[in-house]
Amino acid sequence: MCKRYINLLMLLNVFILAFAQNPIVPNVGLNDPHIHIFNDTAYVYASHDKSIDNDKFIMEDWWIWSSPDLVNWTKRSVLNPNDTYIGKDFTRCWATDAAYKNGKYYFYFSEGNEQTGVVVGDTPVGPWKDVMGEPLLKSDITPTHEYDMAVFEDNGEHYIIFGVWDYYIAKLNDDMISLAEAPQKIEINNPRGPYNPHGNNKNMPTDDKPFVHKYNGKYYLSWGCFYAMSDNLYGPYDYKDTVIKEESFAEGYDAPTWPNGFLQGRHGSFFEWHNQWYYIYCDISQTGNRYFRDAFISYVHYKDNGEMATIRVDGVGVGNYNADESIKAEDYFKAENILKVENTKGGFSLQPSENSGYTIYPNVKNLSDKTILELEVIATEASELEIREDNPEGALLFTCKVPKNDIYTFQKRTFNTGNLKESQSLCFVFKGVKGESFILNRFKFKN
Structure with missing residues (x-):
């Protein structure tokens, strides 16, 4: 792609950002x-591509950014490589992760x-000290390469997962800078990849x-947008699917892409906040350069069978x-006493599980x-929806008195x-709900 086209694309992004938040930091x-x-x-712990003019991966340091919303x-x-055991300028500062334990924060690179x-x-942002003065994972401890790690906490214990093609896992000691066991290979049944x-x-x-997260008692091992599931952290894992498909893309976000297609290069992580799940991942659709990547965030919703x-x-x-657009109810920022349910x-x-359950949608514009x-709802009993400012105790803006449905189907x-x-x-704020009496699918504001 020519530089003139790339610069034009970046200029257009400035105007799009009025109502956009992907990339998170363009x-x-x-x-x-x-x-x-x-x-x-x-806090986002990240690698850093140096320049839009890169024609190869040039990554000279690691970054930390933070956000309240x-x-x-x-x-x-x-974090500069000079301040680690590497001890010199370095252009291959690849993927990172972080963890917290016993009052200390640990930044892995x-x-x-x-x-x-x-x-x-x-603190979550340092200042940082390399107390070991040498690698935690040295290049000869497994048959794979000891990089691109993820650190996963389960019941107060921490584990490190790493590798390429084959993945390995090991429990960390309480000091978080040494291994409690020899790394073990993770078996994946019927794997797929880019x-x-x-x-x-x-x-x-x-x-x-690789990356690991846990939802509803199941462990999810992911590599980019591909993932597998298991009942056991150490596996074996059964490959399930990708979270990105051809129908994922809004106009203007499907190209350009990687040499092996849109499923390649989606490095990132899954995380939960305020009872909502997200996936943050790499994208090159707005830069046009595989060597100068952006980070996108999308909502993640789980099916009844546990698949994403x-x-x-x-x-x-x-x-x-x-x-000005229809808003999906399940795409909230914060919720209490609310269930996500698959619909017809x-x-x-959304289905309130208790009276006065609530959802919060910040930064609603226009x-x-x-x-x-x-509202697009099913109400088997008459109920009320209070629209308040900021939080459940905020100023009451107006109330929607929702009548009982005459038939069991979504009605506007x-x-x-x-x-x-x-x-x-x-x-x-959902009022007067009884059991499974109220389901909200989406909502839209009109003039």
């Missing part, structure tokens, strides 16, 4: 992102595709950059809403001229709005 090369929630703040991001610190180091700090779409490539069955639904790849991102339309809806709120109900500003944080 045009800076933030990539290989892992998000952790510390003290109710999101997944929308507004602030650069907090930089890849020395290219060979070894893994770790630094220690008193180089192995049909299961025939035995030499490159998966990818690099296909995500949406777009510029809207998360925690950010446009009142092939998607997901509200000032909206006089009608349309309209209500007069009140007290809306141009941009506002809205809290939906």
